[in-house]
């Protein structure tokens with residue numbers, strides 16, 4: 001079992017299988033910080049999927065704060081210490097995360113961008129060089145569907161490099177997404193959502209915010 005590392009604090013880690021557990025008190029403090037900064041909102045929201053939920057994560061309200069972004073990246077860096085030689089993230093949020101996580105690990109940071117030829121997926125341009133022998137830690141901000149992460153994984157594999165793991169700031173799927181590689185989330189949220197017609201907040205007459 002690879003998981004179970006306590007990244008900080010003295011409280012016991014939560015056993016999340018191959019997912020890393022973190023000290024509960026520190027997690028609560030970080031979640032409160034996100035809420036205080038307006039990055040983690042409670043209320044009544046309609047997501048891009050059309051479903052309704054009571055929690056929304058505004059990722060650029062995390063990324064606009066270097067102090068909290070750095071603390072979250074520290075958790076990812078701690079979970080993947082010594083397993084990678086390069087960190088890669090997808091534009092746009094992943095640029096910041098790749099930089100900061102790589103800075104903390106003392107590694108190189110590269111960026112995967114949308115392909116220029118109109119084909120779906122991502123690629124490494126701008127002279128970034130990775131290939132066979134490289135072990136890549138893939139990072140992203142908020143994990144919702146995992147689409148952009150899968151695009152980066154594919155871009156890494158196309159170069160012949162190996163994926164060492166995936167780290168995200170916030171896992172909105174509460175640990176339900178499996179990329180088939182070691183995974184760590186600095187914060188894991190199990191966000192409940194409902195089909196619009198079954199939403200209890202609609203039934204209660206709560207004003208709806210579009211996200």
Ligand SMILES: [Zn+2]
Pocket residue numbers: 044052053196199200201202203208
């Ligand atoms: Zn609703």
